[in-house]
Amino acid sequence: MSDQAATFLERANQDVNTPKAAAVAAGARLLTTKRAAAVAAYPAMDIMRDRARAIRLHALTNLDRYLDQFADAVETVGGRVFFAATATEANDYIRRVAADTDAGLIVKSKSMVTEEIEVNNALERDGRTVVETDLGEFIVQLADDRPSHIVAPVLHTTRQEVGDLFAAELGVDYTDVPTELNQIARSYLRERFLRADIGISGVNFAVASTGSVAIVTNEGNGRLSTTAPRVHIAVMGMERIVPTPEDLEVMLEVLGRSATGQSLTTYTNIVTGPRRPDDPDGPDELHVVILDNGRTDVLGSEVAEVLACIRCGACLNVCPVYRSVGGHAWGDVYSGPLGSVLSPALFGLEGREELPYACTLCGACLEVCPPRIDLPRMLVETRNQVVEEGGGFGWLNPAMSAYRLAATKPAAWKSAIGAASAGGRVSGNGWFSRLPGPGGAWTSGRELPAPARVSFRKWWRQRDGS
Amino acid sequence: MSDAVGRGPVQLFVTCIVDVFYPDVGRAVVRVLEGRGFTVEFPEDQTCCGQPAFNTGHRGEAHSMAEHTIRVLDATNGPIVVPSGSCTAMIVDHYEDLFSDSPDLFAAGHRVASRVHEFTQFLVDEIGLDGIESAMTGTTTFHPSCHGLRHLGLGGYGEAVLDGAGIERCDLAGADECCGFGGLFALEMPEVSASIMDVKLDNVTATGADTLVGYDMSCLMHLSGGLRRRGSEIEVRHIAQVIAPEDDE
Numbered sequence: 001m002s003d004q005a006a007t008f009l010e011r012a013n014q015d016v017n018t019p020k021a022a023a024v025a026a027g028a029r030l031l032t033t034k035r036a037a038a039v040a041a042y043p044a045m046d047i048m049r050d051r052a053r054a055i056r057l058h059a060l061t062n063l064d065r066y067l068d069q070f071a072d073a074v075e076t077v078g079g080r081v082f083f084a085a086t087a088t089e090a091n092d093y094i095r096r097v098a099a100d101t102d103a104g105l106i107v108k109s110k111s112m113v114t115e116e117i118e119v120n121n122a123l124e125r126d127g128r129t130v131v132e133t134d135l136g137e138f139i140v141q142l143a144d145d146r147p148s149h150i151v152a153p154v155l156h157t158t159r160q161e162v163g164d165l166f167a168a169e170l171g172v173d174y175t176d177v178p179t180e181l182n183q184i185a186r187s188y189l190r191e192r193f194l195r196a197d198i199g200i201s202g203v204n205f206a207v208a209s210t211g212s213v214a215i216v217t218n219e220g221n222g223r224l225s226t227t228a229p230r231v232h233i234a235v236m237g238m239e240r241i242v243p244t245p246e247d248l249e250v251m252l253e254v255l256g257r258s259a260t261g262q263s264l265t266t267y268t269n270i271v272t273g274p275r276r277p278d279d280p281d282g283p284d285e286l287h288v289v290i291l292d293n294g295r296t297d298v299l300g301s302e303v304a305e306v307l308a309c310i311r312c313g314a315c316l317n318v319c320p321v322y323r324s325v326g327g328h329a330w331g332d333v334y335s336g337p338l339g340s341v342l343s344p345a346l347f348g349l350e351g352r353e354e355l356p357y358a359c360t361l362c363g364a365c366l367e368v369c370p371p372r373i374d375l376p377r378m379l380v381e382t383r384n385q386v387v388e389e390g391g392g393f394g395w396l397n398p399a400m401s402a403y404r405l406a407a408t409k410p411a412a413w414k415s416a417i418g419a420a421s422a423g424g425r426v427s428g429n430g431w432f433s434r435l436p437g438p439g440g441a442w443t444s445g446r447e448l449p450a451p452a453r454v455s456f457r458k459w460w461r462q463r464d465g466s
Numbered sequence: 467m468s469d470a471v472g473r474g475p476v477q478l479f480v481t482c483i484v485d486v487f488y489p490d491v492g493r494a495v496v497r498v499l500e501g502r503g504f505t506v507e508f509p510e511d512q513t514c515c516g517q518p519a520f521n522t523g524h525r526g527e528a529h530s531m532a533e534h535t536i537r538v539l540d541a542t543n544g545p546i547v548v549p550s551g552s553c554t555a556m557i558v559d560h561y562e563d564l565f566s567d568s569p570d571l572f573a574a575g576h577r578v579a580s581r582v583h584e585f586t587q588f589l590v591d592e593i594g595l596d597g598i599e600s601a602m603t604g605t606t607t608f609h610p611s612c613h614g615l616r617h618l619g620l621g622g623y624g625e626a627v628l629d630g631a632g633i634e635r636c637d638l639a640g641a642d643e644c645c646g647f648g649g650l651f652a653l654e655m656p657e658v659s660a661s662i663m664d665v666k667l668d669n670v671t672a673t674g675a676d677t678l679v680g681y682d683m684s685c686l687m688h689l690s691g692g693l694r695r696r697g698s699e700i701e702v703r704h705i706a707q708v709i710a711p712e713d714d715e
Contacts, residue, residue, distance in 0.1 A: 360648025363616035383523025445660025446691030456489035
């Protein structure tokens with residue numbers, strides 16, 4: 001991360017029009033196509049999306065009650081619950097469990113919330129080895145890279161790059177055949193699963209009435225991470241709650257279809273408590289870490305609804321800006337339109353002022369979001385906040401003040417249009433190829449037509465008078 | 467022709483971009499509406515709907531411009547026709563919300579929003595496509611701009627107009643994808659905007675059409691500028707220009 005540019009725009013301009021961005025665009029388009037096919041094959045999708053929205057908003061509105069119910073239920077089935085107000089509190093708890101377990105090796109299944117709190121760094125500083133077991137996350141970890149997509153972490157990476165990486169880091173012969181790469185990772189990871197002392201997982205959904213945590217994966221690594229080691233630590237954002245198993249069913253119907261175009265993700269692992277005396281396997285201890293880390297503040301804000309997100313990534317896949325620059329440009333674990341709303345809300349606006357502007361307001365994200373989160377509205381809300389705090393694009397603030405002055409005084413407006421028409425006359429051929437100031441941003445990528453010599457209103461006035 | 471609207475006055479809210487850059491589009495809209503027996507009026511105190519301010523987070527400025535527009539348009543009668551999906555969406559989607567704290571302006575905003583129609587929407591839903599024709603030769607392809615498509619539900623409208631007028635039309639791959647304009651986004655993040663535009667222009671070029679048609683001159687200004695930078699000969703037209711009767715002035 002040391003080479004990271006300071007702002008979204010700097011990072012975006014580094015990545016735009018590169019092979020990395022092209023790989024992201026191709027992957028995002030493929031996922032979008034798969035989603036569309038899955039939705040077309042499932043006539044109930046619209047209704048399920050409405051239900052998913054109702055369930056998520058209900059859970060958020062009654063979050064205190066459901067979190068209490070969930071925590072009680074986890075403890076009833078023999079698990080332990082820790083409420084962490086901050087990333088540091090969560091990491092400290094996980095470090096204590098690791099110390100108590102005397103854990104040397106820790107395996108992890110894919111989890112955005114553990115990326116958010118950077119638990120790997122915390123554990124590695126204590127001298128413990130953490131191995132990511134999701135293939136994408138494993139590649140990210142080996143390459144000392146960052147995930148660029150919340151579902152497909154290495155959307156930006158080609159299989160040739162993975163071949164080079166495996167050859168360099170794992171001492172295997174180069175191959176770029178996906179099944180062979182898969183087999184290499186599988187053999188490497190299988191041995192780690194069996195040796196690990198702790199498995200850390202995320203939580204896709206936490207069921208309040210039963211104290212269950214549901215983890216979906218396509219590789220089975222979630223199941224292995226949560227059953228083979230003797231301690232399982234599940235880390236969840238406090239908003240992951242659904243009230244009942246029936247609600248979970250609805251969420252699973254929309255999640256797989258929206259994320260990868262699957263009617264159901266390959267492995268759905270529902271963990272209810274640690275191993276019972278007559279269970280053939282499972283961990284001796286289950287710890288559930290429930291993370292706030294800014295979420296309570298978001299709940300009380302104009303963008304509270306963003307917490308209804310189920311992390312399917314569909315909004316990233318359809319976003320023209322995401323497709324154009326890839327996820328790294330966002331600089332946080334959450335990218336795309338979701339990240340542009342969620343990251344400023346969770347982690348603060350400072351240094352993230354450009355994120356809400358990384359959007360054309362095309363509305364494609366809202367069109368695919370399973371719980372129909374109105375991201376475009378919240379992106380504008382976040383822009384309002386940027387402007388209120390005096391941030392944003394320097395030239396825009398005075399320009400908007402001047403624009404308001406003209407647009408609320410018809411005589412001034414008419415003069416401005418007259419001046420524009422006069423300005424258009426200097427263009428010669430009717431086009432500008434190179435302009436100074438903010439106009440130069442326009443002409444950097446395209447020509448600008450000159451204002452017409454006779455504006456519409458002038459023509460109308462002449463016609464009316466004739 | 468349906469008689470649903472009658473043939474009374476129609477107010478033209480022409481939009482800033484058409485007023486300044488594309489008066490021919492405004493004139494084409496006037497010819498289409500007059501050709502259908504409407505009396506077109508142009509409230510001359512109209513300025514900007516406030517969309518650029520609203521979309522960039524300048525809510526105070528948006529508020530002032532919306533208030534001005536509401537006062538100007540609320541003083542007129544009949545349907546209000548706007549040759550732009552995004553300006554129409556600004557009025558329809560946000561004018562009521564902007565004034566939720568002031569009952570008079572909220573009510574006036576509601577009245578104005580209820581009278582506003584995007585041009586294609588007015589043509590298809592209120593007038594009907596019977597007798598629509600075009601002198602145009604050559605092939606077209608149609609780009610449905612996002613705000614019209616997603617906020618106003620105009621999917622298929624532009625295509626229906628072109629098909630109804632007997633104009634040859636090629637399907638545009640990725641038609642529902644953004645062109646990268648995004649209002650001031652094009653100036654805030656020009657490299658990203660141009661990169662998104664390139665995808666659209668590749669798709670437009672691949673159709674082999676002679677003319678790109680749309681209903682939002684802002685997106686079309688961006689795309690025509692991109693086509694010209696590429697040295698492309700593809701023409702760009704607002705849909706009103708394609709179906710308007712000959713200009714006899």
